[in-house]
Amino acid sequence: MRPILYLFFFLFINSCKNDQNTLLINKAKEIHERIIILDTHNDIDVKNFKSTYNYSIDTKNQVNIPKMIKGGLDVSWLIVYTKQGPLDNNGYLKAKENAFSKFNAIQRLVYLYAPDQIELATSSNEVKQIIETGKKVAMIGVENAYPIGLDTAYVKKFYDMGARYMSLAHNGHNQLSDSNTGEFDNTSLHDGISELGKQVIEKMNYYGMMVDISHPSKEAIRQTIQHTKAPVIASHSSARNLSNHPRNLDDEQLKWIKENGGVVQVVALDEFLNKTKHEAHLENPELNPPVDVSDFVDHIDYIINLIGIDHVGISSDFDGGGGIEGWQDASQTFNVTLELVKRGYSENEISKIWSENLLRVLDETEKVAKTLQNKN
Numbered sequence: 001m002r003p004i005l006y007l008f009f010f011l012f013i014n015s016c017k018n019d020q021n022t023l024l025i026n027k028a029k030e031i032h033e034r035i036i037i038l039d040t041h042n043d044i045d046v047k048n049f050k051s052t053y054n055y056s057i058d059t060k061n062q063v064n065i066p067k068m069i070k071g072g073l074d075v076s077w078l079i080v081y082t083k084q085g086p087l088d089n090n091g092y093l094k095a096k097e098n099a100f101s102k103f104n105a106i107q108r109l110v111y112l113y114a115p116d117q118i119e120l121a122t123s124s125n126e127v128k129q130i131i132e133t134g135k136k137v138a139m140i141g142v143e144n145a146y147p148i149g150l151d152t153a154y155v156k157k158f159y160d161m162g163a164r165y166m167s168l169a170h171n172g173h174n175q176l177s178d179s180n181t182g183e184f185d186n187t188s189l190h191d192g193i194s195e196l197g198k199q200v201i202e203k204m205n206y207y208g209m210m211v212d213i214s215h216p217s218k219e220a221i222r223q224t225i226q227h228t229k230a231p232v233i234a235s236h237s238s239a240r241n242l243s244n245h246p247r248n249l250d251d252e253q254l255k256w257i258k259e260n261g262g263v264v265q266v267v268a269l270d271e272f273l274n275k276t277k278h279e280a281h282l283e284n285p286e287l288n289p290p291v292d293v294s295d296f297v298d299h300i301d302y303i304i305n306l307i308g309i310d311h312v313g314i315s316s317d318f319d320g321g322g323g324i325e326g327w328q329d330a331s332q333t334f335n336v337t338l339e340l341v342k343r344g345y346s347e348n349e350i351s352k353i354w355s356e357n358l359l360r361v362l363d364e365t366e367k368v369a370k371t372l373q374n375k376n
Helices: 002-034 065-071 089-113 124-132 153-160 195-207 218-227 251-260 275-283 293-307 334-342 347-375
Strands: 038-043 075-081 118-120 136-143 163-167 210-212 232-234 263-267 312-315
Touching: 002 334, 002 347, 038 136, 038 263, 038 312, 038 347, 065 136, 075 089, 089 118, 089 136, 089 153, 124 136, 124 347, 153 163, 153 195, 195 210, 195 218, 195 347, 210 347, 218 251, 232 251, 232 347, 251 263, 251 293, 263 293, 263 347, 293 312, 293 334, 312 347, 334 347
Parallel strands: 038 075, 075 136, 118 136, 136 163, 163 210, 210 232, 232 263, 263 312
Antiparallel strands: none
16 A cells, blocks of 8 residues: 555656646746847858858758747847957958958848848847847847957947947957957966057947957956946856856956946856866766756856846857757757746846846947037
C-alpha cells in the first residue's frame, strides 16, 4: 500500500510543478507580446543584403526577419562595424568605404527588399509607430568611429544616414580614443580620449547621437562620461565582477553610468558572462554545460542590485560572436523573458529592461541636442 501512496504523491507533485511551469510560460508569453523587445547589437555582413538573399528570408545568420518574428524580437539595432586599421589617409578612406557599404546595405533592406516587413526608425516615437503597423524595426549603431578619420563632419553624415549611437573605438587604439585592448599589453595612445575624440562627442551631443562606451579603455570611458552632456550607453557589455574580462564593466564604471543616467546593455556572449564556465565547457563539453540564459540574467540581477532597474538593458551581439544556450539566435528571444519572469520580475520591470531604459536614453539624448541647437 505504501509504494502506491508514494507513487500518487510523486505524480501529484509533478503535476503541480507542470501546472506552475505552464502558468509561468503563459504569463511570460503575454508579457513578451505586450512590451517592446529590443536588442541593441546585431552585426551585419553586406553579403546578406542582396536582392535574392537578404533578411526577408531565413538566412543562415542569427538575425533576420523570420527569426525576429518567431522569437518576438521587435527591434534590431543593425551595426555598422569597422575593423581598426592604420591611422593614415589610406586607412581612413578604406574605413569610410566599409562604413558606407553597410549603411547602404541596411537602407536597401528597408527601402527596396522588405519595406512591407521592416522599417528604419531614428527615434523612440518612430519605434512605437512602426510596431503599431505590425512591422519589425531596424535601427542603426556605429561600432568604431574610426571611419570618421580626421573630419568631424562625418558625425552629421552618419546621423543623417540613420545612426543613433556610435562608439569612439573598437579593438585597438584609434585617432579618437584608447581601446580596452590596451589592458592586454599595457599600452595607451591618448591616456583616454584625444582632443579630436572630445570634438566628436560634442558633435554627437549636438545632433542627438548616443555615445557608446562598450569598447574604449576605462580611462577613456571616465573621460567620455565627464565630457558628454547626454547619458551614455554600453551597447554590449556585462559585469566584470561576475566575469573578469576587459570588455566588461567593473563596479566603479557601473556606478559612473548610474550617475550619468545611462544604461548598460548586458551582452549574450559566453566569455563575458562566465569565463570559467565557458572555458570548462570548451575543455570538456560532455561533462561541463555551456553558458546559458540563466548566466545571462545573473548579470542583469547583479547590475540591478548595484545601480538600479533603470540602468540595465539587453543585447545579443548576434552575428558578431554572441549566442548562448537558450538564446542562440533571434528565434529564441522569448527564453530571456521567460527567465526574467521565473525570477519574479514584473511586467513593468521587464519592459524597462527590454526597451524602455534604452529608449529613455535616446529621448534624453535628443533633448540635449535640441537644447544645444537652440543656443545657436
